[in-house]
Amino acid sequence: MKRFLVIILIALLSIPSFGCSNKSDTIKIATKPMTEQFILGEMIKLLIEDNTDLNVEITKGIGGGTSNIHPAIVKGDFDLYPEYTGTGWSFVLKEDGIPDDETLYKELQEKYKNNYDLSWIGLYGFNNTYGLVIRKDLSEKYNIKTYSDLAKYSEDLTFGAEYDFYEREDGFDALCEEYGMSFKKSVDLDIGLKYNAINSKEIDVMNVFTTDGQLADSDVVLLEDNKNFYQTYYCGTVIRNDILKKYPELEEVLMKMNNILTESEMAELNYKVESKKEDEKKVAEDFLRDKGLLK
Incomplete structure (x- = not known):
């Protein structure tokens, strides 16, 4: 009798489960190489692991941003990532x-x-x-406050941006054409290194x-985008x-992120990590707990 019960138990344990995940399943998240994305990646990870039986693995700071993440997610190397419309x-x-x-988001989905x-x-x-910044000393020297002001002195200045910005339809070339800018030099920089470059005067x-x-x-x-070149x-x-x-079950979990952040809240979270050197996972967790989104 005991032997019969053992056989039944083994058989039951060996039956595959359908319609639900198990803890060995892993969702792979990718993020671009910027603080904001690190925080958002941690938020998504926390929500998924708090509301499902799934594990989550984050690959942070993919070089090249969208240019490398998009083909990788289409290929299946990653499962999801935060992106901008x-x-x-x-x-x-x-x-x-x-x-x-409204139209943009609808067409993006389709x-x-x-x-x-x-x-x-x-x-x-x-x-x-997007916005443009200039070193404060140069802004004061030439009284540069707007993009149009910048255009007048652009031939003497060095511009820096990440790869995506040079490739975008509304990126560097379109911006220069709209405002009549012609920089002395343009430099391709990793997103995470741009502030170091401008603070050390490698770029202007x-x-x-x-x-x-x-x-x-x-x-x-x-600087003020006085022609309203950039949209949302x-x-x-x-x-x-x-x-x-x-x-x-992931759809409902991911919708918990819908409309939870304002610009000022996101900037504050970025500041905590970048300037106050707080851990991005803790910053993400504290925010979600304050919003009542973690169990």
Whole structure:
């Protein structure tokens, strides 16, 4: 009798489970090489592990940003990552012009699904658009306060940006054409090294994101985009559809990130990590707990 029960028990344990994940399953997250993405990656990881039986592995700081992450996620090397609507529209889809926010997001969802079998799940709420900063000493010397002011002196200045910015439809070339800028030199920099470069005077001008925490801690001036060249860039999660199909519970979890961050909140989180040297995982966890999103 005992032997019979043991056989039944072994048989039951060997039956595969369907429709649910097990703790050995791992979701692979990629992030771009910037503090904001590190924090967002940690938030997504915490929410997934808090609400499912899945493990999460984050690969932080992929060099080249979207240019390397997008083909990798299409290939299946990663499962999801935080992306910006404007980047997806201009750099990935290579669409001309940027429509209104509602139209853009709707078309992003459709084209990512049809072209790449990827989905956009929710938007986090903050707009991290591009801006330009100049060293404070140069701003004061030449009285440069706007992009148009910058254009007058651009031939004497060195510009720095990450690879994506030079390749975007609304990036370096389009910006220079719109404002009549012609820089003495342009330098390709890793996102994480740009502030070091401008603080050490290796470059004079650079593009930034308007939620950069280091803006408050660097000797730079954020210039006015007086022709309103840049539009909104909202951040959301891009995920493989086969992963959503395999783990449908992820959609509800990822939607917990929808509309939870303002620009000022994101900038403050960035500042805590970049300037106050707090751990990005703790910063992410504290924020989610304050919002009541962790059990």
